[in-house]
Amino acid sequence: MSNDEIFAAAYREHYWAVSRYVARRLDGRTSEVEEVVAEVFTVAWRRRGDLPGAPLPWLYGVARNCLANAIRGHGRRRRLVDRLGNDEAAHGRQVVDSPDTERPGAWVHDVLARLSEGDREVLRLTAWEELDVDEVAVALGCGRRAAAMRLHRARRRLRAEIDRERPGATLTKEHGHG
Numbered sequence: 120m121s122n123d124e125i126f127a128a129a130y131r132e133h134y135w136a137v138s139r140y141v142a143r144r145l146d147g148r149t150s151e152v153e154e155v156v157a158e159v160f161t162v163a164w165r166r167r168g169d170l171p172g173a174p175l176p177w178l179y180g181v182a183r184n185c186l187a188n189a190i191r192g193h194g195r196r197r198r199l200v201d202r203l204g205n206d207e208a209a210h211g212r213q214v215v216d217s218p219d220t221e222r223p224g225a226w227v228h229d230v231l232a233r234l235s236e237g238d239r240e241v242l243r244l245t246a247w248e249e250l251d252v253d254e255v256a257v258a259l260g261c262g263r264r265a266a267a268m269r270l271h272r273a274r275r276r277l278r279a280e281i282d283r284e285r286p287g288a289t290l291t292k293e294h295g296h297g
Contacts, residue, residue: 126167129174158185176257238273
């Protein structure tokens with residue numbers, strides 16, 4: 120198969136997985152999701168000779184970099200809008216939810232938000248993207264042992280945050296590691 124055919128197959132097979140990966144991290148900013156996914160596959164096209172046999176974890180790694188660029192750009196645009204005095208609060212359009220609008224399980228997002236971005240990402244790769252440790256290593260651009268250690272430490276920190284948030288929450292604790 121030529122590099123072009125390999126790219127076309129990867130695009131067909133993994134477009135929606137990459138889209139979901141990006142959408143989860145941009146939390147519903149749809150127009151930005153499409154831009155980032157387009158950038159991911161533009162990079163993949165330019166580097167189609169580098170596509171591995173199992174390209175999805177590699178595509179997730181490219182998506183991480185594209186997301187970082189998009190988030191930096193979003194921050195720059197937001198600061199510019201704020202400097203121009205065109206933000207929603209200045210025009211009285213700020214909407215505040217009532218206390219009873221909290222989504223079920225919202226506490227989980229609060230707990231995750233207290234973790235570092237690195238911890239959140241390794242947990243999302245395993246839980247949302249269902250990658251195994253070898254695939255996580257590819258997505259993060261590190262070795263298998265480093266990926267396994269990052270995952271272990273992230274899970275341990277997550278467990279500690281859940282215990283702090285919900286003291287009565289029942290999680291299976293490993294003997295001798297709790």
